Amino acid sequence: MSLTTPATPATDSAPSDGSPTTTRRQVLITGGVVAAAVAVTAACGSSSSSAPATSAPAAASAAAAPTTVKTADVPVGGGTIVVAAKVVVTQPTAGQYKAFSAVCTHKGCIVASVKDGTISCACHGSAFSAADGSVKNGPAAAPLAAVPVTVSGDTITLA
Numbered sequence: 001m002s003l004t005t006p007a008t009p010a011t012d013s014a015p016s017d018g019s020p021t022t023t024r025r026q027v028l029i030t031g032g033v034v035a036a037a038v039a040v041t042a043a044c045g046s047s048s049s050s051a052p053a054t055s056a057p058a059a060a061s062a063a064a065a066p067t068t069v070k071t072a073d074v075p076v077g078g079g080t081i082v083v084a085a086k087v088v089v090t091q092p093t094a095g096q097y098k099a100f101s102a103v104c105t106h107k108g109c110i111v112a113s114v115k116d117g118t119i120s121c122a123c124h125g126s127a128f129s130a131a132d133g134s135v136k137n138g139p140a141a142a143p144l145a146a147v148p149v150t151v152s153g154d155t156i157t158l159a
Helices: 024-044 056-064
Strands: 068-070 079-082 087-093 096-101 113-115 118-120 127-129 135-137 149-152 155-158
Touching (some): 079 113, 096 149, 096 155
Antiparallel strands (some): 079 087, 127 135
């Protein structure tokens, strides 16, 4: 005499009362897809144009100490990237200094280099003019925003 109950095979079908069921496999697959989507989104950056909030003491200290660059640090036809200020300072022709936002208008990366009259973003290949910030090569569609500068002797001050 056997006292065991025959095993019933597991099925992925809905119960007979019509209510939906979710299998463990479906939960694990969905969780994996969501985790991958979050990782990809974080890696690509955000296209949001909102600026991070700044505390009052940080804003006051930034206003008290303007960013400066020495003219000797900005080669003719090239430039210098001031990462902390998110600004790129260029010298398109001898004695002419310009500054632009160093934040690429495509996906928000900081530009990587300035040479031969071109500001380059290494993230996706966008290129901008060192003379006026206009787009020379996409995928960026908008120019870099100009930043006012003043030159006094050998010092460039960003406004």
